[in-house]
Amino acid sequence: MNNKTTSFLYHFLSILLAILFIFPLIWMLVSSMKPEAAIYSDMGSLEAFLPSMNVSEWLMPYREIFNRFNIIRYLGNSIFYALSVTAGSIIINSLAGYAFATIDFKGKKLLFGLMIALLVIPGETIIITKFVITERLGILNTPLAVILPLLATPLYIYMFTIFFRAISTELQEAAMLEGATKFKIYWKIMLPMSKPAIATVGTLSFIMSWNDYIWPLMVLTDSETYPLQVAITNINNTQPVYTNQVMAILTISTIPLILIYVFFQKHLVQGLSSSGTGVK
């Protein structure tokens, strides 16, 4: 009896919390699939959480917002920025991690220490002088301004360093005896062996770039170059504002992330908890 009550309580609490956590996502999704007026007339009833009864109306808000704004362009920009950052960040951070892990060069200790020290600089507070540098480089309002700063991250270099150190040196030594260059060893042996680290750094980099908002807002002035996140607040401030169309663009921006989380969830937790124990 007592057991049944606790079990019931647990399930009741679980469901209540589940509703609290998921209702905004569902409301966003269904509100993007009904006419504007229906969002507000449905609000007093449970129909607020159902899409339009008329299936042909589901895509209407999407059609309308695609007609009003160049959504394809924003989506394309976001995908281009995120993929460039992902590829670049994997390569640049792993190259540096490889150097720290396997090559003995002068000043290595100093540079590694400096990099660990850089970890404590809160990037968000230096955006102003970062902007000044970007302006002096003459890359304001270009994709480079958005992509370049995200290509190297002390934490990811650290993760690759730890990962490469753990790989046995036998294969590398054998390859070296056969005359392989350091780069060849990195490219042909180390990288293919570090798929977990690549998946973690790649996923985190993709999400970081996709969600980036303040920095692109600062360095991009031409709306043609906007990523989705900047376009969203822009659209939300452009009269006339239609709730169903805003919900449509929010949904469009969220779908790629849902896919990423579904396919790479494992690596995200592994990455964070392992890097955590590593830093600890």
Add this chain to the structure above:
Amino acid sequence: MKNVKGIFRGFTGVRPKARSTIQSSALKENATGFLFLLPALIVLGLFLFIPAMMSLYYSFTDYYMLTPDLTEFIGLENFRTLLSDATFRTSVGNIFQFVLFIMPIQVGTALGLALLVNRSRRGTMFYKIAYFSPVVMSLVVVSVLWLYILNPASGLLNEILQTIGLPAQPFLSSPNQAMYVIIFVSAWQGAGYQMLIFLAGLQNIPEEVYEASTIDGANKWQQFLNVTLPMLKPTSLLILTTTLIDAFKLIIQPMVMTQGGPLNSTLTPVYYIFRTGFTDRQIGFASALTVMYGGIIIIFTVLQRKFVGGDKNE
């Protein structure tokens, strides 16, 4: 880049007979190591190290972006202004309010969710997905979405409140409520991710420990206090510290939801830096803000590392 590569080839291709192999291979290692690091060094130098140093330097000047030639060295003037600046004080007060509330709420919720999910057998996958669902939305999406849900006049939440007989609330348009709303939305967004990390921590606790404590006659609550919590200590510390540092950097939610208002009640230091430096172009003063506030965060980070990671050897 090409030049450096040329030098590198020089080291490897032409190997003078007189030079010992050891020496030349050491040189080669130096050059190779440097080359592998070069791209990262350039990026980190340009967008992290130099900007940090520039902030330090500009904080002693009156650099105004539109008249860079008139920039003068003004010593500690910016810091004097800053200390008597009411807006800066408000923003620091706001962020401490945010940190103080978000820490227990978000981390506590995350732990609670992990315990719930870890316990129940049926429907675990569904609950996990539900609790995690806010994480898949970016902060901009979350902020805009809640802006609509929380709209005092036509929002979903007031509609629900009135349906169950409660009075409608002003939410973000009230200086007394706005920060608490932002705290709630932020905790709601972040708890699911930390739940997963707690869950990984929970699953690492060996079953035998529980069995042993059951044999010793411990009840569920004693088990939680004496087994689960201590075993979760590393995970909890990791989560608490990352939450702390992240919380200090709050800017997107207030920027999108309230523009720092009403009456500066949600203005945060990073947002204030953005406004003075970017909107008003006062690079000098913004740099002083950066040094001051960045300094506060760095102190917290270093203290936390000392406190948490006493056995760190790197």
